[in-house]
Amino acid sequence: MTAQTDCRRVVTNIALSLDGRYAAPDNPLDMSWVMPYAVTGVARDHLTGLWEPTTTALLGRVNAEGFLGFWPTVIGMEGADPRDEGFARWLVDTDKVVLSSTLGEAPWERTTVVDKPAAEVVADLRATEGGDILVLSSASVIKALLAADQVDRLALTVFPVFLGGGPRLFDDGLPAAKWSLTTQKAGEHGTLSLVYDRVRRPHTAAAGA
Template identity: 75%
Template sequence: MTEQNRGRRVVTNLAVSLDGRYAMPDNHLDMSWVMPYAVTDVARDHLTSLWEPATTAVLGRVNAEGFLGFWPSVIDMEGADPRDVGFAKWLVGVDKVVLSSTLDPTPGAAPWERTTVENRPAAEVVAELKASEGGDILVPSSPSVIKQLLAADLVDRLALTVFPVFLGGGPRLFEDGLPEVGWTIARQAAGPAGVLALAYERVR
């Protein structure tokens, strides 16, 4: 498939532990295991490389509430890393699609600016976005959405930050039944704290 006819690129990003988990077993919202590593240069540069080419963000409701409840405050935070400020400004200003069965999908009813709420399968929504005009479609850290897109073989770039911890339990990103497909490494970086930033390109 050529660059001209493949449509927009769907890029997903998620932090995972060394034993392949994306959340703690007893509290999926506790991200304390992520924080020591998310503020490293490797992790920040990795995220910057993903959001800069993206013109649409796709998020699940839980992730949208977490991200959009926190990141806007970073814009005016004294001493904030410029890369964090850049991501915060991008997130506020970018067109956002939030997948939710509980939020009001009426146009203009979303609690965040430049946001459309969709109560449809992630694969259906993202396939429509992929066929439209624009830059990359970034799914930042919404595992339920990423799982659906992987199952539908709609991910063009799979980005991961691997943090050097074992969680010993909790949900995994990769489950049995995924399509048997090939990937090639597109970007890789390692930091002194043991963080790995990886991006794999889908071979089509």
């Protein structure tokens, strides 16, 4: 699926605890709190609905290493959920942009490494043809794009657990913005899928002003 050059949406997706955290306080890389909920039907359907219209994945280095180290192994895995395998195949085949100041060359196919601010990278991508630009769970990238008001669709899966500490996604000082709830679904174990679209005046949609 493609869109007009000036209409490429920037879509961000991340999992949050009920108290608004995206990582545990003691070990930000430990995502074990996510796993019981990430394999629910509503979470899998949520991710499928995001990647299907997407032609560019945008990731930070840490998430790129995690995603691209794991997901290709799902392809052909015995007993794999078809939705997981579909996402894995898409991730391997789609164009990927990784933001990093330390990674010299990309060890993954169809991947470009860029050492520029996230908002500048998004502006460059918006100037090209393609479908949605999906930011996959990279909190630092999402934070930067929210601060620059460059997010068109905010997708969240909320899991019913308090982490009691750790980094929050929504920092103080974000630009005032109005959002429209596009979809909401509840699933197993209290998993909640939410998708919000940024409400903008028509002439500012592409610029993000």
